[in-house]
Amino acid sequence: MLAYLIRRLFAAAVMLVVIIMVVFGIFFLVPKWAGVDVALSFVGKQADPAAVEGVRQKLGLSDPIYSQVWEFFKGLFAGRTYVGGGDSVHCAAPCFGYSFRTEQAIWPVITDRFPVTLGLALGAAVLWLLFGVAAGVLSALKRGSLWDRGAMVVALAGVSLPIYFTGLLSLAIFSYSLGWVEGEYVPLDESFTGWLGGMILPWITLAFLYAAMYARITRATMMEILGEDYIRTARAKGLKERVVIGKHAMRSTMTPILTMLGMDLGALIGGAILTETTFSLPGLGQAVLNGIKTQDLPIILGVTLITSLAVLIANLVVDILYAVIDPRVRLA
Amino acid sequence: MTELSKSGAAVGEPTPASPTPTAFLEVRDLKVHFPTDDGLVKSVDGLSFKLEKGKTLGIVGESGSGKSVTSLGIMGLHTAGQYGKRKAQISGEIWLDGTELLTADPDHVRKLRGREMAMIFQDPLSALHPYYTIGQQIVEAYRIHHNVDKKTAKKRAVEMLDRVGIPQPDKRVDNYPHEFSGGMRQRAMIAMSLVNNPELLIADEPTTALDVTVQAQILDLIRDLQKEFGSAVIIITHDLGVVAELADDILVMYGGRCVERGPAEKVFYEPRHPYTWGLLGSMPRLDREQQERLIPVKGSPPSLINIPSGCAFNPRCPYADIPKDNVTRTVRPELAEVGSQHWAACHMTQEQRERIWTEEIAPKL
C-alpha cells in the first residue's frame, strides 16, 4: 500500500511538471504561431508603441520560452518581481503569475474565488450523488418499468440540456417569478442563509446535469453487477435482498462512480465556467471567462494550472480510494 | 402452467403424488420456464428425483441441458436478479425435509438457504466478492443464521478453513480472494458453504475451473466432508468422470429432462441410453491407454424453445432409425425401468440397446 502510494505521488509530480510545460507552451507559443500580437489587445484604441512595448516587457513576451518557464517556476516557490517602465510590482510566493489587466497577483485571486467554486462543486456533488445514485439504483431494480423509463428520459434531458438554459429556466421560475430565493451570491461569512439562497439554484442546476450522468452510469453498472456470480453467492448464503443490493452490489457499483466523481470534482473545482457565468457566481470559472474575454493570459494560465492541479489531486485521491475499496488494486 | 404438464405427466418413478414424501429431498415434475422475446425457454421440463441424506446424486448433462437451472430452482434462486425481466415460471413440487419449497413463504426459503441447503459454484474467483476478505465472507454467511458476535464467527471461519485444508488458516482468513490460488479459493468456497452444517449441499461444476490435479483433491474433500457431516450432496457436472467415484446415483439430463437415471455402477457399466453412451465416450479414462475414441455426441444441444418433437435426442442419435414407424420423431419416449432402480427413456427395445452397448460401444471405451 505504501509503495503504491509513493508510486502514485511520484507519477503525479512528474505529471504536474509536464502539465506546466504544456500549458506554457500553449499560452505562449500558439499566439506566436498564429501571428497574433497579444500585446495589442492590452493597449486600447490608440496603440501607442511605448504601450505595446511596455506590455510585451511585462508579459515577458519577448523573452525566450525556456526563460519564461524558468521564471514562472521560480516564482511559484520564491515569488517574483515584475519590472518595467519605471514601475515594479511584487508577486509573493506562490506566484502563479500577475494579471496586468486587473493589476492583481493571480494567487490571491484564486484563493479569493476558490471557496465559491469549492462550495458550488461540493454542494452540487452531494446532491447529485444522493439523487443520481438513488435514481440509478431504482432504475436498475425496476428495469423497464414506468419509473425506469421516466427517470431515463429525465436523465437524457439532464445530460443534453445546456446549463445556461436550465440555469436561466430555474432563475426565471424560482427567483424572478416565484421569488422563493434571491438567486444572487452572498459570501458565506456574510450570511449563511443568504449564501444558501444564492447557491441552491446553481447546486440544483449543476446537480441536475451530473445526477443525470450518474443515474445512467449507476443504472448500467448496477445491472452489470447484479449479474455477477458473487451476487448469486450472496443470495445463496441466505442474505436478504436488501443487503445483497445495499452491501454487496453497491460496493462494486461505487467503484466507477467514485472514479467519475474524482474526475468531475477535480474539473469542477477548476471552475464550473457555465454555471458560474449563468448565476454570476464569483468563482474561478468566472475569473477564467473574464480572462478570456479580456485576453488576460496570466489569469487563464494561473487558473488552468490550478485546474490541472485539482484534477491531478482528485485523481490521486481516487487512486487511493480505489485501493481502499478494491483490494486488488493495491498489488497493481 | 397447467397445460404444460399434460404431456409431461409421465416422469418416471415417483409419479403418483403422495402428499408426504419419505425422502429427504424429493423433486416432482419440476418445470422451470423462462419467457423471453423469442419464446418460452423450457430449461427444465418435468424432472423428478429423490435424494436421501448421506447420499450423493450426480446430475450430468451438456451445458443447456437444464442441470444448473434445476439446482437454482431448488435453492429458490431461479428468479434472483431478474429485475424488470419477465419472471421465470416454476411448477411442480420440491420437498426438502418435509417442507414444500415452491409454496413456502419466500422469506422462509431464504432462511433455509445457506443453513439447510448450500451451494458451491463453478468459478470460485467470480463467486467470491472481490472486495471482502475470505474471513469477512465466511463470517457473514455464519452470522446470517447464527446470532453470534463477529469474534466467535471468525473463530468458526478459521476452524472451517482449517477443516478444508487451508494452511495457516488464522492468517489466510484475512486474505482477499485474489490472494488465494484457484484450488484454495474453492476450498474456501466449500468452507463457506459448510459453515452452517447444511443438510443439502449442491455443487455446481465444482471442479471445472480448476487444474486437473486440484480437481481430484477437491472431489476428495467433498467426499470426506460428506461422510463427516452426513449431508445429502448433489453434484452437477458435464463430466461423468467427476461423479464416477463420488455419486451413489446418477441422473443424465438432456433437453430439460431426465433421459436415464440409476445407481452409479449401473449407469456406468450398463447404460441404456445412446446419449449416456456418448457422454461415456467423451470421458477421459486414465485407466486405459488412449485409443480410438467414440466421437461423443455429434451436433449441438437442442434449442430449449423448440425442443425436437418425439425423442429430443433424435436429431443427434445414430440409432434413431432403428425403432419402426418413425416413432423416434413423433412420440416422446417415457422413462422406463431397465433394471433395478434403473430407468431410461428410449424407443429402442431393451435387447437392441443391450446388443449395441455390448457389441459396438463398450469395446471401444
Next chain:
Amino acid sequence: MTTQRTSGRRKQAFAAAAAVAALLTTAACGGGNDDGGDKGSATGAAGFNAANNKVAQASLAKKGGELKFAGAQDADSWDTTRGYYGFMWNFARYYSRQLVTNAAEPGKKGTELTPDLATGLAKVTDDGKTYTYTLRDGITWEDGKPITSKDVKYGIERVWAQDVLSGGPVYVKDVLDPKGEYKGPYKDTSADKLGLKAIDTPDDKTIVFHLPEANADFEEILALVSASPVRQDKDTKSKYGLKPFSSGPYKFQSYSPGKDLVLVRNDKWSQASDPIRKAYPDKISVKFFSNANDLDARLLAGDYDLDINQTGLSPQGRTTALQEHKANLDNPVSGYIRYATFPQSVKPFDNEHCRKAVIYGADHVSLQTARGGPVAGGDIGTNMLPPTVPGSEGQSYDPYELNGANKNGNVAKAKEELKACGQPNGFKTTIAVRNNKPVEVATAESLQASLKKIGIDVNIDQYDGSQTSGIIGSPSNVKKKGYGIIIMGWGADFPSVQGFGLPLWDGKYILESGNNNFALIDDKKINGLFDTYVKTQDDAGKLAIAKDINHAVMEGGYYLPFVFEKFVNWRGDRLANVYTSDGYSGMYDFVNLGLKSAK
C-alpha cells in the same frame, strides 16, 4: 443509439424547452401590470423617452440612499489615465475632477465644456498655442489637502508613462509632445518629477499649457478623464486603478475586479467648490454579472437601478421591457456609427467604383433590421458623421440615397458601377467580422445576401473578436487575408470631427499595428481639411470643415454606413434627475443621478 439520432433528439428537446423558457420568462417579468405607454406610471417610471435629451423627474431627487449599478463588464481600468471605456469616463466623474468637463446637461448641451477645477474655460492666447487656467478655491483631495496645479500637471504627465499605464487615450501626449521627447514621470530625472516642458505651473493655482502647434480641440482633450489630477505621493503606478485617490464627491471603499465596486461619500469634498456635481446618493455600488440575461432580469425586477455599461438591454430583456415596462425605457442615439469599410489594399477595392457598387448593392433596410430595427438598431446611416458630433447633418445628408430611393438596394446602379470598375460580372471577396458580436455577424450575412444579387460572391470570415486590433489592425494581415470588407463600429472619444474621424480618415493615422484607418484613406484633401481644422478657432468654421470632411469621405466611397446607432436603455423606478448626454454617447449622465427615496 447512433449519433445522428442523439443529436436529433437533443435538438427536439432543446426546441421544446426553449419554448417553455420563453413563455416562463415573459410570464415572470409580466406579472400582468400594464405600465407601458409614453406617460408616467404607477410605479414611478417617468415614461418612454422621458429622459432622452431631457431631464426626467429632476425635482424628485433626494439626498441619500444607495445608487445601485449593475453591469456585465468591469472597466478596463478605473485609473483615470488608463480607462478607455465610455462608461468608465462617465463614472470616473464620481471620484475625479478635471480642469474642464462636459456640462451636466441633457442631449447636445452635454457636449459643451464647462469649468470644473478651473475657475473658467481656458484663456487661449498665442494663436491658440497657449492655454491658461486658474484653479478654484476649496478644491481638495480625499485627505483634505488642496488640489494644486502641480497635481494636475502630474496627472497629465502620467499619460506619457505608456509603458506602465497603457490603455487610455493619448491625445494630450500627441498634441503637447508630438515628438515624444518626454519619457514620463517614472523616468523623470527632475526632483519633482514635473519635467514636462509643455506645461508650466507658475504657482499652485495656475497651470499653463504650451502647444507646439494649435489644436482646435485641445480643451476637449483636457476634458477627458485622462487629464485628471493625480497626487504624486498617492500614485501607486500600475495599481492606481485599484484604488484611485479621490478628488471628487465619492471615494473608493472597496473594489474587487470583475466582482463589485463600492463608492462612499468623500466628506472632504465641498459642494461649494464644485459647480457640476450634485452628489445625491450616500453610496454608489456596482455589481458585476457574468450573465447578461440575468442582469437584465434583475434590472427589470428593480433589484438594480441601471446598467453601468450603458450598452442597452439585450434582445430578450428588450422585448419584455418594450412590452411590459415601456415607461422605464429611453431610446437614445449612441453616437456610434455601424458600418462596413473597404481596405484599398485588397483588389478590386482600390477602385472606387467597386466600392460604390457595394454601397448601392446593399439592402439598407435589411442591414438596419440585422442591427435590431429602427428602435434597437437605429436609423439608417446615410453618412459617416454621427448625430452627436457637431457638424453632423444627420439623415439629411444622403449622397447615395441610402434612406431614400436606394433603401432596398439598387441593383441597376450597382451593376453600372461594376462595369465602370471593370468587373461587370462581379468578383469574389471576403468580409471580416468579429465572432463575438452576433449582430455584426447578422449584418455580414445580410450584406452577403444582397451582394450575391449583383454578382459579388462573398465569403464571411469570423475572426476572434478579442484580438480585433491584432487582426484587422494590421494592414499587412488584412491584405494577406484578402479582407475586402471589414465590419466595424466607431464612436467619438470627444465630440468633434477630430475626435471621431482623425484616426479613421487621416493618412497620418495609417499604422502598421493597431490601425483604425482600415480603408487606408490617404487623401490629400481630407488630410488638408484636418490640418486646417486643428488650426481653426471659431466654432462656425469648425462646423463647416466637419461637414467638408464628412462629404469628402462619403464621396470617396470608402464606407458603407449601416445605422446611426440607437439603443434601448433601462431606467429604474427609483432614479430621479435622469437624462442622456451626447457628451457620453447617449448614456445617462451618471454624476448627477439621484434617488427618489433615501431608503
